[in-house]
Amino acid sequence: MIQRIQTIYWLLAAVVLGIMLATPFARIFGVTEVTLSFFGTSPVAAEVIHAKGGLLELVRVPLVALAPLCLILNVVAIFLYKVTSWQIRLSIIAIVLQICLMGLELYTFRATKSLLGDATIGHLTTTAYMPLIALALDFLAARGVIRDRNHLRRMDRIR
Numbered sequence: 001m002i003q004r005i006q007t008i009y010w011l012l013a014a015v016v017l018g019i020m021l022a023t024p025f026a027r028i029f030g031v032t033e034v035t036l037s038f039f040g041t042s043p044v045a046a047e048v049i050h051a052k053g054g055l056l057e058l059v060r061v062p063l064v065a066l067a068p069l070c071l072i073l074n075v076v077a078i079f080l081y082k083v084t085s086w087q088i089r090l091s092i093i094a095i096v097l098q099i100c101l102m103g104l105e106l107y108t109f110r111a112t113k114s115l116l117g118d119a120t121i122g123h124l125t126t127t128a129y130m131p132l133i134a135l136a137l138d139f140l141a142a143r144g145v146i147r148d149r150n151h152l153r154r155m156d157r158i159r
Contacts, residue, residue, distance in 0.1 A: 006144035010074045013137035017071040020130040026109040028122035036112060038067050063108060066101045070094050070134065077141070084149050091142035098131040
């Protein structure tokens with residue numbers, strides 16, 4: 001049902017996650033500027049990371065997998081309007097995955113910064129905080145589904 005408010009919440013969360021995928025989530029300044037995004041780093045950072053150890057490349061795999069998965073879960077939840085229990089479960093799963101995504105973003109940022117040396121200055125961009133916005137929207141959507149379910153149960157009792 002498109003007219004329910006939780007559909008708008010899931011749609012906004014999907015848009016926020018889509019924007020997050022398209023923009024870099026961190027910038028590190030040192031000898032050269034390094035940008036970290038979900039689908040790669042700048043060539044200089046890739047060479048340094050590969051030279052100093054491939055552990056950070058292994059962290060990138062779940063980072064690249066979690067971001068689109070959260071987006072897909074939000075879109076699927078919109079179309080499961082007849083099965084409210086699945087909508088709630090998908091929202092909870094998306095919330096947990098977004099918490100993991102934020103942790104992996106922070107770990108990737110700090111590990112890359114330490115690999116590039118102590119003379120680097122870096123900051124997370126606003127993109128790094130977008131999973132937090134999507135998390136809040138998923139929470140509001142799950143709360144809306146629970147409210148609709150309780151409303152329907154009360155209406156069935158009245159008949």
